[in-house]
Structures are given as C-alpha cells and as structure tokens.
Amino acid sequence: MNRNSPIKGRINMSNLCSEILQVNTPTSYHEDLSYDEIGKDISCNLGSLNIALAMDSPDLAKTVETAVRALTSVSDQSHTPSVRSVDSGNARCHAIGLGQMNLHGYLAREHIHYGSDIALDFTNIYFYTVLFHALRTSNELAMERGVAFDGFAESRYASGEFFDKYVNQEWVPATARVRELFAHQHIPNRADWQALRASVMEHGIYNQNLQAVPPTGSISYINNSTSSIHPIVSKVEIRKEGTVGRVYYPAPFMTNDNLEYYEDAYEIGYEKIIDTYAVATQHVDQGLSLTLFFKDTATTRDVNRAQIYAWRKGIKTLYYIRLRQRALEGTEVEHCVSCML
Template sequence: SKISARDLENEISKLQQESGYPYIVNIDTANRANPIDGTITMSNLCSEILQVQRPSHINNRQEFEVLGTDISCNLGSTNIPNMIESPDFASSVETAVRALTYVTDHSNIEAVPTVKHGNDLAHTIGLGGMGLHTLFAINQMEYGSPESVELTEAYFYALNYYTLVASNKIAKERGKKFDNFENSKYATGEYFDAYIQAPFQVTSDKVAAIMSKVALPTADDWRALKEQVAAHGLYHQNRLAIAPTGSISYVNETSASLHPITRLIEERQEKKTGKTYYPAPMLSNETLPYYKSAYDTDMRKVIDVYAAAQKHIDQGMSLTLFMRSELPEGMYEWKEGRTNKMTTRDLNILRHYAWKKGIKSIYYVRTFTENNDEVGSNECESCSI
C-alpha cells in the first residue's frame, strides 16, 4: 500500500504538535556520512547515537546461533567554555576519551549479550558538548549569528581531530583496533581526504581570538594523522555524539547541550530537594542581551548552529525544536498574511530545512503554550542527566 508523502508529513507534524513525538532520523543522511562498514538502521531514544548494528540469529530453542551486535551508550560531554580555556586542549580531550574508554572497558552488561558483544567489539563512546549558549553569551554573540556558527564549527572541528588522535594513540598502546576497522573509511584514508584537501579555517577575528588557545589542525596535521591511522588504526568505532544533558550542565554552571536556554531563570523539580531555581549561567548585565530564550529564537538559527557541529560529528545530535503555539510576529517570513498560530506547515518546513542542512536526527518538538505549559517536555533520564 502507498501513502501520500504530503499526508505522511502532515500526520507527523500533527503528532509533534500534540505530544512532541515522533523523533526523526534522516537515515539516508546518516548513512551517507557513516565511515563504518554496514548500515545504520535506527537510533536511541535521544536520537544522538547512530551506529551500525548486526542482527542475531536465534533458533527454536531460543539460543543464539549468531550473536549480533547492539549498542551501549557510553556518553560524556565537554564543558565548552572551560575547554577552550584549557592550557592544553589536546590533553583535555585525551583525558575525556580515556575516561569514556574506561567506561566501555568496565561496563557490566552481560545481562544483554548482544549489547555486551557490540561493546566489546566496537569500544564506542559518545563525547559531546554543553555550554554553547553560555560561550556565546560571555563573548557577546547572538545565538545563530554567522560568528556563532563559525565558532561552533571551529570547536567541533578541533574536537573531532583530537578525539581521533587520542583513539589512535590508545590503539597503538594496546595493539588493538575496533572490529572490522580494515573495511572502514578510516582505514582507506577516504575519511581524511576532505580535511586534507580543504581544512577548516577561521575567517572571523573574534572567533580566532576566542579559539586562540586551541591549535586548529592544518592539512599537514590531517595528513600525518591519516598515516598514523592507516598504520595503527583506531580503538573506537564511534567517538562523538551530542546528548541533551541536563543536571550535569547545571552542576557545571553552564547551559545545556548546544541549544539556547529556555528561560532566564528555570524552575526545576528535583526529586529529593524539591523545587530549585536556576538562573542562566554567568547571567549579568553584559550577558543578559545575548540570553534569548529558545522559544523566542528562529529555529533555523538553531539548526544552522547544530549543522555546523554535525559536519564534524560521526554520530548524531539531540536536536530539539522549541516552538510557541503562537509564533512571534515576523519570525518566519512564510507566516506573513497568515495566522501566527503554529501549524503543521511550520513544522514541515523546519524539518525540511534541517534535512537540507545535513542534520541527521531531530529529538523532541517542544511547544510553549499560551498558558505557560510545555508540550513534549519529558526526556530520557539517562541521556539528559
């Protein structure tokens, strides 16, 4: 049976308006960018984990004839404002990679044999980032401005390179690569060629000043890394993923994940302590003008920022769309002469824009209603912690 593509799009948007679901995975986009041999078929709940899996074969006695591979989420997030001030960015990244490697090596997941098997073979981690909006605010950048997009790309360009260096170093030390490495685009060198031919370069003086303590890799750096990886491999099949984060961001005095803050002062219901009130990190007269709520931000700007990061992230990102049931006047040009109420058409357009910009997945659609309720605000506790 067939279904009209337009009808399907509208049905997805209706559901997203009502509940925040379904999550979206642009599976062809994910697979085109996948450097690993095999096909990505699904994501996790938070939509940031995109890895190749292999099915198991089970006989009539419910015994494994072929043990497949499934995924363990070994996640961590860098504090972006702190990281770019590190006296040794490469060493800080290596420390984070080694910490997550310890998690992959010591996780007790024998109760789920396919997850244990996949974890043992792939050693996958998901290092991400939080505090991006805080970084913009303390440097007096508007979220989604050209400079903020370039700063985002510069950071994740560097993070990608130095996680590869760390993974290669661990592979060298242990004499061990991830399973099926030889059939990956890392082994053939194809993954590195784009960076060698056209390495990222900062054009903004302001971004260059902010990133001055981070040595951005050159074409020669990528060429040398390509040779090292060909010789010694990588320990981790996957390295980078952007989790939504939550409590860890508050503890770190920084904004959650890569998205804008939702309120200048958030009211949070903590299980043991009750209600807590959390002001935007580093809130001051200087940062206040740059702390615009996600609900008052054009979602195309959010997508632009995430797309800049996605270029250098081998897995996915928990990208949430923050909408109002009554959209701000003049925010979206296609609303001119139409109702300002959010419609399925608005969500259709934004999903298509995300796809066009190379976004692999979309997490929740959160809607702020006129009576101050948030629709679609429940999160996976494991990812958002």
C-alpha cells in the same frame, strides 16, 4: 546518516535521545531459544565536555584526550553478560560518545549572539578541533594496545577516504573574533591531518565511534551550563525536583550587562538552531540530539518547514518539538507532556 557514516554496515535506529547512531546486527536463535549467532548491539558510553571550561583550558588537546581516554576506560570496564549482544558489541567496537554542553552559555559570556556568523564560525572550528584530537587519541590507543576496533579494515578510516575533506582544504576561522578565542589553542592544519591520516591507515583507531552530542538535560544544571548546544529555554528555568519542589536555575554567566545575549530558543527560532547543529554535524560521526522550539501560534506547516530545512542542512536526526504555552509559564517540570509534540 548512513550515507555519511564512516563505518561499513547499516544504522537501523537511534536511542530515544537520537544522538547514538551505530551499526548493529541482529542476534539469531535456535528453536529452543538458545543462541545461534550473537549479533552486535550498542552500549552507550557517554560523557560531555563543558565548552566554556574546555576553552578556558590551557590545552584543549589534552582536555579532549583525557575525556576520550576516560570514556574508553568506561567501555573497557563495562560487562553485561545478561545481554550478550550488547556485551559483544561493546567488546568488539569500543564505541564511545563524547558530547558537548554549555555552547550558549559560553557564547553569551563572550558577548556573541547564538546563531550569528561569529557563533557559527566558533561552533565549526571548535567541533573541528575536537574531532581531530578525538581521532588522534583513538589512534594512540590503537597503537598502545596493538588492536583497532572490529571492522576497521572495511571502514572509511582505513581507506583514508574519511580524511579527504580535511586534507584537501584548510579549515581556519572565518572571523577575527574566533581567531581571538582560539589564540592560545592550536587549530589543526592540513599537515596535521595528513600525518594523522597516515598513522590511522597504518595503525587504526581503537574506538569505532567517538562523538555523540546528548541533550544533557540534567547534568548541565549541576555543571552550571546551558544544555547541549541548543539555546536556553528561559533566562531562569524552573524545574520540579522530586520532593524538593521548585528549583530555580539562572542561565550561567548572566549579568545585567549581557542580558541581550540570552535570547531564548523560542525567540531565536528554528533556523539559527538548525544552522548551529549543521556546522557541528559535519564533524560528528554519530548524531546530535536536536530539539526544535516553537511558540504556541505555530502550525503543523511551520513544523514541516523546519523539518525540511533541517533535512536540507544535513541534520541526521530530530529529538523533541517543544511548544511555549503562555498559560503554563512558571509551571515547568521536566519532560512535561503538555510542552511537547
């Protein structure tokens, strides 16, 4: 993750959900515990797009721009004087994390199997397009406010190096189905990237970090979405919600006619999940919260194979490893310790 980061400095850690990957620096103290030098720590300013609604939008570019501006407003209005290193980091870096959810729901609605060639093609082009418009918006913010994030001059954005892979080749859908899905959206071309690179090198970008894909384990339910960009864990999920008791959540857009597109994560297997995250990762400056799912017959060797496969695919971080235990089916609760390693 440090090798691929466009920001100068070392990423030392992530948050618990493993999607926030930002450079931080330590705070030093005098012997009386007063501040010697205030370091730079991280404020999580996060929000996620519903992929199905974003794709239904007549203007995906405007949708992404609105989201980036909204999250930037959260950062600008955040003030944590009780934790001065976080306050300093937020004020200097304006870092945000635009995430995504409902990938599986959208694919199933469009009669596309999760992890298929078409699904990977869509994921690639979608995240590619979101990246462009997130950077474009941050560049506009820098021009409007007359300032870039602290450390921009030493970043791979300032040198233009970050943009090499986008200006040196054309990124286009590889399948007719994905071309059809993006028919009413503009997919950025090399000329767009060349113009953006020139503007960024001249004016900078306002946000040190722009994207991070969280697990969206709770907000996806109230959005009628599948969580994050991983597959469903069940066609109908059962959760224990406080004093309410069991609540049943059927997968979004599911009907009797499209059930075949709702394979769950345990049936799909780790390779297709990792493949999906890998094509998205290349367009995300931070991390993606990636959970691996195994049947209860899995061994530690199976888990190790999956971890090695993820590393070879360029995955930056891994989150939970969940086991399906038949004896516990129908008793699911949020963050059940028995279901995780």
